[in-house]
Amino acid sequence: MSELLEVQDLQTRFKVRKGYVYAVNGVSFRLEEGETLAVVGESGCGKSVTMLSLVRLLPPAGRIESGQVLLRGDDLLALDQRQLRDVRGGQVGMIFQDPMTSLNPFINIGTQMAEPLLYHRGMSKKDALARSAELLEMVGIPDGVARLREYPHQFSGGMRQRVMIAMAMSCEPSVLIADEPTTALDVTIQAQIVELVKELRDRSGVAVIWITHDLSVVAGIADRVIVMYAGYIVEEAPVDAIFEDPRHPYTVGLLGALPSLGGETGTRLTTIGGAPPDLAELPTFCPFHTRCPFVIDRCRSENPMLEPVSGASDRGHRAACWVDIRGVTEQTGGTVATEQ
Amino acid sequence: MSQTDTLNDRTLVRVEGLTKHFSVRIGAYGETKATVHALDDVSFTVKRGETLGLVGESGCGKSTAGLTLLQLHTPTSGKVFFEDTEVTGLADKEMRPLRQKMQIIFQDPYSTLSPRMTIGNAIGEPLWLHNLATEQGGQERIAELLGQVGLNPAFAFRYPHEFSGGQRQRVCIARALACEPEFIVCDEPISALDVSIQAQIINLLQDLQEAYHLTYLFIAHDLAVVRHISDRVAVMYLGRVVEMAPKDRLFDNPLHPYTHALLQAVPVPNPRQERQREHTVIRGNVPSAINPPSGCRFHPRCPLAFEPCDHVVPEWREVESDHWVACHAV
Numbered sequence: 192m193s194e195l196l197e198v199q200d201l202q203t204r205f206k207v208r209k210g211y212v213y214a215v216n217g218v219s220f221r222l223e224e225g226e227t228l229a230v231v232g233e234s235g236c237g238k239s240v241t242m243l244s245l246v247r248l249l250p251p252a253g254r255i256e257s258g259q260v261l262l263r264g265d266d267l268l269a270l271d272q273r274q275l276r277d278v279r280g281g282q283v284g285m286i287f288q289d290p291m292t293s294l295n296p297f298i299n300i301g302t303q304m305a306e307p308l309l310y311h312r313g314m315s316k317k318d319a320l321a322r323s324a325e326l327l328e329m330v331g332i333p334d335g336v337a338r339l340r341e342y343p344h345q346f347s348g349g350m351r352q353r354v355m356i357a358m359a360m361s362c363e364p365s366v367l368i369a370d371e372p373t374t375a376l377d378v379t380i381q382a383q384i385v386e387l388v389k390e391l392r393d394r395s396g397v398a399v400i401w402i403t404h405d406l407s408v409v410a411g412i413a414d415r416v417i418v419m420y421a422g423y424i425v426e427e428a429p430v431d432a433i434f435e436d437p438r439h440p441y442t443v444g445l446l447g448a449l450p451s452l453g454g455e456t457g458t459r460l461t462t463i464g465g466a467p468p469d470l471a472e473l474p475t476f477c478p479f480h481t482r483c484p485f486v487i488d489r490c491r492s493e494n495p496m497l498e499p500v501s502g503a504s505d506r507g508h509r510a511a512c513w514v515d516i517r518g519v520t521e522q523t524g525g526t527v528a529t530e531q
Numbered sequence: 532m533s534q535t536d537t538l539n540d541r542t543l544v545r546v547e548g549l550t551k552h553f554s555v556r557i558g559a560y561g562e563t564k565a566t567v568h569a570l571d572d573v574s575f576t577v578k579r580g581e582t583l584g585l586v587g588e589s590g591c592g593k594s595t596a597g598l599t600l601l602q603l604h605t606p607t608s609g610k611v612f613f614e615d616t617e618v619t620g621l622a623d624k625e626m627r628p629l630r631q632k633m634q635i636i637f638q639d640p641y642s643t644l645s646p647r648m649t650i651g652n653a654i655g656e657p658l659w660l661h662n663l664a665t666e667q668g669g670q671e672r673i674a675e676l677l678g679q680v681g682l683n684p685a686f687a688f689r690y691p692h693e694f695s696g697g698q699r700q701r702v703c704i705a706r707a708l709a710c711e712p713e714f715i716v717c718d719e720p721i722s723a724l725d726v727s728i729q730a731q732i733i734n735l736l737q738d739l740q741e742a743y744h745l746t747y748l749f750i751a752h753d754l755a756v757v758r759h760i761s762d763r764v765a766v767m768y769l770g771r772v773v774e775m776a777p778k779d780r781l782f783d784n785p786l787h788p789y790t791h792a793l794l795q796a797v798p799v800p801n802p803r804q805e806r807q808r809e810h811t812v813i814r815g816n817v818p819s820a821i822n823p824p825s826g827c828r829f830h831p832r833c834p835l836a837f838e839p840c841d842h843v844v845p846e847w848r849e850v851e852s853d854h855w856v857a858c859h860a861v
Contacts, residue, residue, distance in 0.1 A: 233725040347816045377588035378752065379813045382796035386812050404726060407755070407798040411805040430802045448730035449800050450759035452782065459737070460730040460759065466695050 195398050196222040196245075196366060201258035203237075203244045213470045214240040214253070216422040219497075222366065227392065227399040229413035229430070231406060231445070235467060237422040238402050242368050246279050262366070281311045284359030284397075288371035290351035294343040300327075301339030304358050311362045326357040330387060349380035353387065360391055367392075370402045385412055406449060410434060415507065418442050421468055421478035424497055428508040438500045438510040438517070440483045477513065485514045543714055543746050544577040544600065549609035551592075551599045557821070565821045569595040571770040572609070574847060577714070582740065582747040584761030584778065586754055586793070588817055592770040593750045597716040600748070601633055602626055613714070631661050631710035638719035640699035644691040650677075650702045651687030657709045676705040679742075680735060697728035704735065708743070716748045721756065733760055754797050758782050763853070766790045769828040770820055772847070776854040786856045789829045827859065835860040 203215040215237045222228050230238045243249050245260050245267060260267040267278060279285070287293045295303060304326065305319035314322065320339060327335035330353040343351060352372060359367055369388065373381040389412060392399055401412055409416055409430065416433040418426040418441065426439040437443045447461030465482040468474065477483070480490040490513055497511045551570040557563050570592045577583045587593045598604045600611055602618055610619045613629060621629070637643045644653055651673050658664040664672060674684035680701040691699055700720060707715055717736065721729040737760065739745060751757050757764055758778055765775040766789065774787040785791045792813035799805050815832045818824055824831050830840040837860065845857040 233727065349816060377817075378754070379588060379793060379796040380816070382798070382810070382812050385798070386810060405798075406726070407800040410800050410802040411798045413802075434800065434802055445726060446800070448727045450730075450733070450755040452755045452758055452794070452797050452799065460733055462730040462734060463727040464731075466697065466728070 193224050194221055195224045195263060197259075197261040198241075198245065199259040199261070201241065201244055201260065202256040203240055203249065203253055204256055205250075205252045206254070207252065210471060213473050214422055215244060216473060218258075218419075218422075218424055220417055220424065220427065222398050222400065224365070225392075225396045225398055226414045227401060227412055229409040229416045230400060230402045230419060231404065231409055231416060232419035233404055233467060235470075236419040238419045239370055241419070242370060242400060242402055245368070246283055246285070247275060248279075248285075277311070280307045280359075280364075281362050282365050284362070284364035284367045286352070286355045286359050286367070286369045286372045288374050290348060290355050290375070291343075293355055294351060296343050299340055299342050300346070300354055304339065304354070304361065307358060307361050322361070323357075326361055327354070330354070330357045330360075330391075331383075332357075348376055349383060352376065352380075352384055356384070356387065356391070360395065360397070363395065364397060366400065367397050368400045368402070371404070372401075373408065374403070374405070381408070388412070406434075406445060418445070421474070422470060423478065423494075423511060425479065425512070426510045427497065428503075428510075429505050432503065432505055432508050436503070436508075438503075438508070438515075439479075439512050440485050440514075440516055441479050442510075443516065444482075477511075485512075485516050487514060489513045541579050542576045543579040543614065544748070545612040546576070546596075546600060547574050547610045547612075549573045549596070549599055549611060550607045551595050551604055552607045555821070567820050568770045568823050569820060570599060570606075571823075572847075573767075573770075573772050575765055575772060575775055577746055577748055578762075579713075579746055580740075580744055581762040582749050582760055584757035584764040585748060585750045585767060586752060586757050586764060587767035588752060588793075590769075590817060590820060591767040592820070593752075593767050594718050596767070597635065597718050597748060597750050601630075601635060601716060603635075627661075631657075631663075632713045633716070634707040634710065634712040634714070635716040635718060636700075636703050636707050636720045639723050640696055640703050641691075641723070643703055644699055646691055649688050649690055650694070653691075653702060654687075654706045654709055657706060661710055663710060672709070676708055679708065679739070680705045681731075695728075696724050697731060700724065700732055701735065704732075704739070708739065711743070712745070714746045714748070716750065718750045719752070720749075722751065722753070729756070736760065754782075754794065766793065769817060769823050771828060771857065772855075773829065773858070774854075774856045776856075780854055786850065786854070786861045787829075787858050788833050788835050788860065792832075827857070833860075 199219050201215055201218045205212040205214055218241055232238045244255050255268060301320050301323055304323035308314045308319035308322055324335035324339055327338060332338055332350060332353055373384050403409060413430045415429050417424050420441050426442045437446060444463035450460060463482050468478050474494055476492060477490040477494055480486045495511045495513050497509045500508050500510050549570060550572055553567040553569055555565050555567055557565050573596060585593045599606050606619055610617055618629060654673050654676055655669050658669045659666055673687050677684045677686060682701050721732050749760055761778050764778045764781045765772050768789050774790045785794055795811055799808060813832060826841045826843050827845050830836045839859050845859050847857045849855050850861060
């Protein structure tokens with residue numbers, strides 16, 4: 192696989208009344224052609240802001256302070272608005288969490304779906320509508336021609352998300368950014384959407400960045416996983432390694448907090464005590480140290496960098512932690528228990 | 532976890548044929564009257580000290596079931612018994628002493644606390660309403676309650692906006708505990724919280740259950756959470772309970788095709804298993820509760836549907852001890 196997207200030292204902050212919120216603090220990662228990268232973290236960890244920064248869709252208070260976003264070698268952060276428009280919806284497709292608010296309720300589905308095709312592909316209206324009908328059928332909405340005349344309220348939540356996916360895929364993007372696309376949906380509908388995205392990915396070869404807070408979904412779809420905390424990437428690894436050999440205490444904690452459907456009953460869930468830190472200042476310490484069961488003195492005075500972990504099965508396995516937690520977790524039977 | 536001693540192995544709440552229909556007006560000008568069949572002929576029991584999980588997708592009526600059970604909605608028909616008292620049809624005045632024993636925790640800790648009331652007052656209000664403390668009194672009890680849910684008793688004078696979602700949910704739990712209830716309806720108490728905070732709240736609810744012998748009706752859409760916390764589980768689909776069984780039996784050997792489909796849809800947090808797992812995805816969407824399908828409400832999506840399913844409502848029957856199901860194909 193060759194490299195499609197490379198993000199280097201991305202920093203984004205928001206201006207607020209009292210100063211700044213440091214939302215993304217020096218994030219670097221790569222995306223290969225055709226791979227699926229999952230970005231995991233809790234609310235406020237900077238996962239959505241990172242992805243919005245890639246295509247510069249930040250709200251007015253947000254500013255990208257530094258970094259590079261290279262899409263096949265072109266720096267997206269250096270493009271002017273016009274060039275950027277060609278990228279958004281063209282080479283980079285996006286799906287958002289809430290399909291209820293991502294579609295315009297006053298405009299019929301056909302007109303909304305045709306728009307990117309008219310703009311990016313220079314199609315005639317007639318061709319664009321015909322293509323849109325095909326796309327609807329491709330995402331599993333039968334009778335596409337008739338449904339193009341309908342309005343968003345006539346579609347259910349799952350169907351609207353299918354429409355969003357069809358729109359995002361319409362110009363054959365090389366990257367699809369999916370920001371919590373199944374969070375607002377019921378579990379059976381979530382399964383339908385996950386299967387749909389997998390199928391489209393396998394057929395078109397699009398690379399997918401799947402942002403989620405749900406590690407269970409990640410297991411089924413991702414090739415590689417990035418775990419974010421307080422605006423930093425704290426761990427990055429192939430999907431199997433994240434689940435089987437997690438090296439950052441936060442990842443271990445997230446995994447322990449998941450109840451399993453397989454049901455080892457009567458066990459207590461391990462929890463991560465406390466709450467994420469306030470991002471009003473750039474930390475000069477490990478941002479996780481207040482909640483971490485493995486904390487050592489160094490964690491309070493220096494923020495660890497993301498570095499390859501020792502003894503990993505994969506070279507791409509990196510974690511930002513001063514402690515090699517392997518020895519410690521073995522003693523406690525592989526769990527991190529930090530009771531409140 | 533549940534109390535297994537025989538004294539406690541008694542029915543605390545019994546629901547018989549509970550039905551709730553809502554009248555709505557539909558159409559652009561509200562010109563058409565229609566009925567939402569939110570809850571239809573639902574029967575189950577909750578034993579003292581156990582947790583009954585109630586799962587289903589949005590709109591299946593699981594929250595309506597909880598609210599109607601507590602008489603926060605007036606049922607259209609059916610009966611609810613608490614201990615041996617029939618609570619359906621009781622006047623508000625007669626209901627009030629019973630409300631001390633039956634409490635509820637809601638999903639969204641942001642909208643259930645008044646932003647203009649200190650959390651001490653929010654927790655104390657049920658005490659005052661039920662005359663368990665005077666308006667000025669009860670401060671000790673409030674401090675004790677805060678301690679029980681893992682909050683600093685000094686927080687009593689703070690306002691909700693000073694707290695995170697998880698902390699607010701702890702406040703809501705303290706408020707539900709104030710009157711020393713026996714039965715708590717937990718209506719999606721963790722759905723609005725982050726994963727690591729969810730685990731904290733689940734553990735807290737389990738600790739409290741053990742300490743105060745509480746009985747829970749735990750409403751949720753997350754099957755893994757329900758399996759973790761429940762003793763028995765009931766599955767709802769479009770206003771009806773389709774299957775109910777002890778949790779291990781339900782999860783390991785689901786009989787109703789909907790339960791089966793629901794379990795298939797849950798992603799497994801293990802990439803190797805997930806790659807090997809069979810992914811049969813259930814077709815279509817949940818139909819509208821305004822005109823629910825005739826017969827078995829699941830028949831339009833059911834892989835096993837056959838002749839009687841589209842016109843005969845399947846009987847709610849006990850196929851083996853404590854395993855109830857409503858399906859013609861079982």
